[in-house]
Amino acid sequence: MIKQDYIMLIMNCKKYLKKAKFQKMTWLPKIPSYLQYFHVIGDPELDTKHKFDHENKILWIKVEDDYNSLPKKVIRAYEAVYETFDFKYLYKTDDDQILVNDKFLDVVKGITSNTKKIHYGGYIVDVKQNYLSQYHKIHPELPEYLPILQTKYCSGRFYFLSKQAIANLISKKQFIEKEYLEDYAIGFNLDQYYKLNMTNLATNKFFTDIELSDYPKLLEEGKI
Numbered sequence: 001m002i003k004q005d006y007i008m009l010i011m012n013c014k015k016y017l018k019k020a021k022f023q024k025m026t027w028l029p030k031i032p033s034y035l036q037y038f039h040v041i042g043d044p045e046l047d048t049k050h051k052f053d054h055e056n057k058i059l060w061i062k063v064e065d066d067y068n069s070l071p072k073k074v075i076r077a078y079e080a081v082y083e084t085f086d087f088k089y090l091y092k093t094d095d096d097q098i099l100v101n102d103k104f105l106d107v108v109k110g111i112t113s114n115t116k117k118i119h120y121g122g123y124i125v126d127v128k129q130n131y132l133s134q135y136h137k138i139h140p141e142l143p144e145y146l147p148i149l150q151t152k153y154c155s156g157r158f159y160f161l162s163k164q165a166i167a168n169l170i171s172k173k174q175f176i177e178k179e180y181l182e183d184y185a186i187g188f189n190l191d192q193y194y195k196l197n198m199t200n201l202a203t204n205k206f207f208t209d210i211e212l213s214d215y216p217k218l219l220e221e222g223k224i
Contacts, residue, residue, distance in 0.1 A: 001086040004036050006109065008091040009077050011182075012039040013065045019095035019210060024057075027099040035105060039095065040077045042069060050080035067141055071185045075176045078166050088112070090166055093158045097207045104206040108160055111199055119162040120190060121199030122154025125183075135181065142180055152195060153187020158203045161186075165194040 008031070012020045020039045028037060039058050042065035051060040061076045063069050074092070081090055089112050091105075099105075111118060133146040161169070169176065172189040179185035187195075 002084060003086045005088040006035045006091070007081055007085060007087050007089075008035055008037040008093065009059065009074075009081070010037060010039045010093050010095055010097075011070065011073065012041050012095040014041060014043075015065070016095055022210065023095065023098070027102075030102050031099075032105055032109070034109070035091070040073060041065060042073050050076065052080070052084060067139055068180055070182045071179045072177045074182045074186070075169060075173050078161075079170050079173065082163070082166050082170060087163055089160050089162055091158065091160045092156070093207070094156060096210045097157060098210055099206060100208050101206045108201070112160065112162070116197060117162070118197045118199050119165040119194040120154065120159070120187075122159030122201055123157065123203045124152055124198060124200045125155055125187075126152050133181065146180060148181075148184060149188065151184070151188045152198065153184050154198075155203060156183030157207055158201070159183070159186075162194070165190060168194055 010020070010023065023039075031037065037057060038052065040061060041058060042061050042063040044062060044064050046060055046062040049062045052058075053060065059077055059080060061073050061080065063072045063076055065073075078090065081087065091108070108121070111121060127148055127150050130147060130149050133142075133148050136142040136144050136146065168191050169186060169189060176185045176189050179188075
C-alpha cells in the first residue's frame, strides 16, 4: 500500500486528452503538495483491470472510454485507489473544470479534518420527487427513459468521499455499473449512514467550465 492521505481523480478520455493537458498547464501545478492527482482514462484492451502511470499522472481503467460507461469507469477507479493506496479522502472532478480559487482545496481539507467525521460532500442536489431525466437531450447516447429516484447526491463537478464511503460504494459496484449518470449513481447507492453529515459546497463559485470553443484560440497561442 502507498501512503497518500488525499487523492484527486479527474475523469478524462482519449478523445479529450487536450483538456487534461490544459489542466496540467493551468491550475493543477498550483494544487497543494499533500494532494496527488490522476486523470482517469478507459482502455478496454488493457491487460490488467487497472494501471497507474505515476510519471504521467494517469490511471488507466479496463473499461470502455465512452460517456455511457462513466459510472463503470468511476467505481472501478475508486476500487483501483482503494486497492493501491492507504488514503483518507478521495476527491473527484472532471476534465472540463478549471479551479479558479486556489484556496478551495485547503477549505475542503479543513472540512475533512473536522473532529466530526464527514464522509461525503459537494454541491448537494436534493431530489425530492422521482422524475425522468432529460439529459439525453444534451447527451443523445443516453436512453430517453432514465428515471431519477428520490435521493440526495453531490454534483459531479466536484465531490469528496472518505475511505469508508469508498469501501461502501465498492460493495455496491454491480448496481453502480448499471447506472448512466455517475454523480447520481454515487449518491443514490451510498448508504444513508455516510450521508448523515453530508456537506454542501458551492462548487460553482470555485470551479468554472472549459468551453470547447476556447481550444482553437488556445492552440493558436501555443497554450495547449
